[in-house]
Amino acid sequence: MFFIFVRSRKEMIYKIKKEQFLGDGPIKILYPGLALPNSVDTGIGSIGRIDHPEFHGNTVIKMHPHVNDEIVSYFRSGISEHKDSEGYTENISKNRLMFMKAGKSFYHEEKILGKEEPLEGLQIFIRPGKKDLKPEVLFRDLEHVHSENQWRLLGAPNGGTEFRFSSRTWLYDTKLLEGSSIDFPQLENEGLTSVLYVFQGKITLNDSVPLIKKEAAIITDELSVIYAETDAELVLFVTDENSEIFKEGMYSGNKY
Template identity: 60%
Template sequence: MLQKINNTMFLGNGPIKILYPGRAISKTDTGIGSIGRIDHPEIHGNTVIAMHPHINDEILSYFRTGKAEHSDSEGFVKTIGRNTLMLMKAGRSFFHEEKIIGEGEPLEGLQIFIRPGKKDLQPEVIFHDLDSMHSENNWRLLASPDAETKFQFSSQTWLYDIKLLINSRIQLPKLPKNNLTCLLYVFKGNVKINEEIELNKKESLIIKNEDVMIGTLDKEAELVLFVTDESAEKFDGGMYSGNQL
């Protein structure tokens, strides 16, 4: 199965666009497996997103330009940006605030809402300083359910990224097990899948049990790959990651 999600599926008229990927294929679930929601913010200038709650969400902040100062109910205060990522595991209750530092480039990236494996887990905040901002022409595993990654989801979820250079082609990474569902998201640039499906910025492709070849067109591309086991246990009642239907 290959199902394209056009950028018209995004909700929101402000600087944060919201994607519920399940809306493209289902009338009963706004998510796909443990992939609950993907936000794509593009925020210019100094902005404060005031202290607000999360319950039973696991949120990975993946900002590629700009900076934000994070503070939360667990007592952490840290600036995050292109080389410093953050995973907030809200569990039963968690509050946080973001102060967008507006000097220079705008804040752009993804806030990724993953469904936890169980309800009401212990809250936790993890920061990860990347060795380099990009992984060129090589899939980089950023998060998984396993100890092999600094970021560990409580559900059967994996997250990869790659910067695919001009005139480059690549297949999906070797997946950890069979019968997984992939969501390929174009953060920047454009790509062509199997020489027939073109994806532009903010568009994505659901991939199930298909071999695909991803190639760049006239520019380099930054891609994020979400992988989920739809049959595995997860809690779909989270405040933001949960099913909205």
């Protein structure tokens, strides 16, 4: 485990190395809370789990349940056909994202059409604000695959996006071009915790923390600037650790 301690416990950056992923198959699993020393939670606030799948070839993940998970399917290449207990059959791709609110009970199947183009992306498991909410499935078409050199809001606890989390959670992405830099988004209050994930490329955070593909940083109350050493695709998770959340979801829940 590798971490960098900055100033005080309330102002810090912890680096998560790619070796901290779990899983030997095509899906690598990150529990971000495991990166923190003396943690009693496998998640961080509402950020329960981050999966990074890479499928080379056609695969079917048969109908299976989710309970009390809010899941964003964020694919950057390949296509997955989604079927669920709410009656939806839809394709998910780099231009079309999906948000499943599992709530009390929800089943779905994934048919990965990876023969022509390998499927790679993230499945993001967010903890709901309350237990047993009504199931819902939402889709979002992206006008552009990438948002270059500016943050794009993908999910939030209130207005501004189709994907509305029931917890105080924000989700952003950007493609930062080589030689460019960007600050973190400005939110309405301090005291939030961020997890910055490098999906592709190489960056430096605050001139001192290098990050490459499948590495991340946990940032709390730290003014942060990101510099792109190469073209880099970034995903940013922001959570209010003091807000109400349900920590016992099937996949997003605490696993200790």
